[in-house]
Amino acid sequence: MKKIIIHCGMPKTGTSAIQVQFAQGRKNFLKHGYDYLNTGVxxxxxxxxxxxxxxxxxxxxxxxxxxxxSLAKQRKNITEKTRRAIHNTDCHVIISSEFFSATTRPLLGELAASFSDLGEVNLAFFVREQTTALVSSYIQQIKRRGETKFPDEFSSDFDIQKQSMLLYNSYFTELSFHIDNANILAKPYELAKSNPAGVLGLFLDMIGAKIPLEDLPVDKRVNLSPSPQELRLLIEVNKHEPSKYFSDMVVELSYAAGRSNIYAPQVILPPEVAKKVKTLFHKENEDFFINFAKCNNIYDNEVDNSSYINLRDVTFDATVMVDVFAGVLSRLDKRLEKLEQTII
Incomplete structure (x- = not known):
């Protein structure tokens, strides 16, 4: 039976990297029986x-x-267009977007039902341990929303009642009530660190795709997180309201220079906050690993106070700062050159 995999990308779980690898390797995946639908978007x-x-x-x-x-008014037309694309391919189908995870569970159920007659529908998710999810949310606010608060200020009003998507067992349990003819696939994103093919390999394992490692595209580094030093820099720079492109440049240059790592946990959440968060989600995580992830509970660990980094105490090493700004200036110079060539 044809599989219809709908990847509901949770925040900061490698969604962009997976999408790049599928988009760039579309032809190769077709050879192995998986069609990352070419929807043109x-x-x-x-x-x-x-x-x-x-x-x-x-x-x-x-x-x-x-x-x-929302494009709810176009739902019928877009659904029919997607149904035709699914019907016209002989391969298993992969459809991915982080916007799937942003909708309501009843609507996800309606979405799954709209394709259930065409094949086996699977809703696929990765999740992150809640303290790192909170840190990732904070970093994203710095990169995209000009956040200038420090982590303790950002997390001071943390309310579990407002974090329904982090209540993983409850979230997927309720979702299961809304889907009759679909499967829920859910794994912790952190397992990607030990997978030879990274997050894409973990995703393929989760959906049951047996594709040789040598046939997979290179693991892409997109939407990365800055190092603690660069986070502190961006907090200061955000006070001057830069464009989003500035933070992207800093992060890309950071990874290229080896100052950050795709899987490195940014231990910038105050230990007392991290402990509170872990306690709040302890039972939820236990049940999630038993009922959905069906693997060892890798979130059941103690807070490591020794690795905590207080961003207020982060100092700026002159050599690193020269490297950062030299890279930014070089990137801006290249953009200016392209602009001049366009004008000429």
Whole structure:
């Protein structure tokens, strides 16, 4: 039976990297029986950039009409277009977007039902341990929303009642009530660190795709997190309201220079906050690993106070700062050169 895999990308779980690898390796995946549908909405991913996946339109069609990004009024047409694409391929189908995870569980159920007659529908998710998810949310606010608060200020009003998506067992249990003819696939993103093919390899293992390692595209580093030193720098720079492109440049140059690592945990959450968060989610995580992840509970560990980094205490090494700004200036110079060539 044809599999229809709908990848619901949770925040900071390698979604952009997976989308880039599928978009750039589309022809090769077809040879192995998997069709990352060419919907024409992920051109950025084909060029190695951050996109919202080939399911961008479909996901928005199943968002509540009140959501500013909703395409609910076009739901029927977009669904029919996707159904035709699924019907016309002999391969298993992969559709991905982070917007799927942003919609309601009843609407995800409706989405799954709309394709259930065409094959076996699977809703695929990666999750992150809640303290790292909170840190990732904070870093994303720095990169995309000009956040200038320090971690303790950002997390001071943390309310578990407002974090329903982090209550993984409850989230997937409720979702299961809304889907009759679909499967829920869920794994902890952290397992990607030990997978030879990284996050893409973990995803393929989760959906049961047996593709040789040598046939997989190179693991892409997109939407990375800055190092603690660069986080402190961006907090200061954000006070001057820079464009989003500035933070992207800093992060890309950071990885290229070896100052950050794709899987390195940023231990910038105060230990007392981290302990509180772990305690709040302890039972949820126990049940999630038993009922859905079906693997060892890798979130059941103690907070390591010794590795905590207080961003207020981070100092700026002159050599690193020269390297950062030299890289930024060089990148800006190249952009200016391209602009001049366009004008001429």
């Amino acid at each position: 992920d051109k950025k991913a084909e060029k190695g950039g951050i996109s919202s996946g080939n399911g961008f339109e479909l996901a928005r069609a199943y968002m509540p009409q009140s959501h500013p990004s």
